Amino acid sequence: ERQAKLLPRWDIIKESVANYGCAxxxxxxxxxxxxxxxxxxxxxxxxxxxxxxxxxxxxxxxxxxxxxxxxxxxxxxxxxxxxxxxxxxxxxxxxxxxxxxxLKKTSVIEYTRDALESYAQDIIALAQSEHLDAHANSIAVRFAEENDNENR
Missing domain, CATH: 3.40.50.1980 (Nitrogenase molybdenum iron protein domain)
Incomplete structure (x- = not known):
């Protein structure tokens, strides 16, 4: 208060502190x-x-x-x-x-087959929990096709 009283806008400061200030x-x-x-x-x-x-x-x-x-x-x-x-x-x-x-930014994501496979089931589970079945399927099909070829 001692400092504020010396300022030209003292009346505005006083009202502002009274209505909106706290300690x-x-x-x-x-x-x-x-x-x-x-x-x-x-x-x-x-x-x-x-x-x-x-x-x-x-x-x-x-x-x-x-x-x-x-x-x-x-x-x-x-x-x-x-x-x-x-x-x-x-x-x-x-x-x-x-x-x-x-600045315009872009994310660049690259995984190896092994890296994706290590997270595949977690990604599928998360996608399914959000009812995003196509997301889950986009992971599953990458490994299903390989499994089909291996089983032939």
Missing amino acids: IVFDDLKDACRMADVVAPEHLEIVTAAPRELLPYLHNAGAIFLGQYAPEPLGDYMAGPCHVLPTSGTARFFSPLSTDTF
């Missing part, structure tokens, strides 16, 4: 990290004695700022990460916008 206090920093993962903030500042130690417990934030000398505006204006971050908790399932977003 949650944790005894354990790992519990705070779990809450941060649920909230999945666009920006997350970790200002503790050893902020890097908490990084393994944080998975859902658009950008994470570590330490007292890494404030959020550093990321916006100088440090170089993308300024377009997932908002409203979408950091749980989206990443920041980057040049990678605009």
Whole structure:
């Protein structure tokens, strides 16, 4: 409040905090990290004695700022990460916008006969559990034809 009162938009800040703000206090920093993962903030500042130690417990934030000398505006204006971050908790399932977003990608899959055979029954079972019989059959026929030829 002391800092916000000095800003020109104090009235807006005060109303926003009154209507939408809260403070949650944790005894354990790992519990705070779990809450941060649920909230999945666009920006997350970790200002503790050893902020890097908490990084393994944080998975859902658009950008994470570590330490007292890494404030959020550093990321916006100088440090170089993308300024377009997932908002409203979408950091749980989206990443920041980057040049990678605009790249076209293709998966290339190649298996040997032996490699496919080692997974064949598992793939068939999964396909059948989803009632995708043609998927299951596309695996089965590859080995059925060989078995028919061997049995002749």
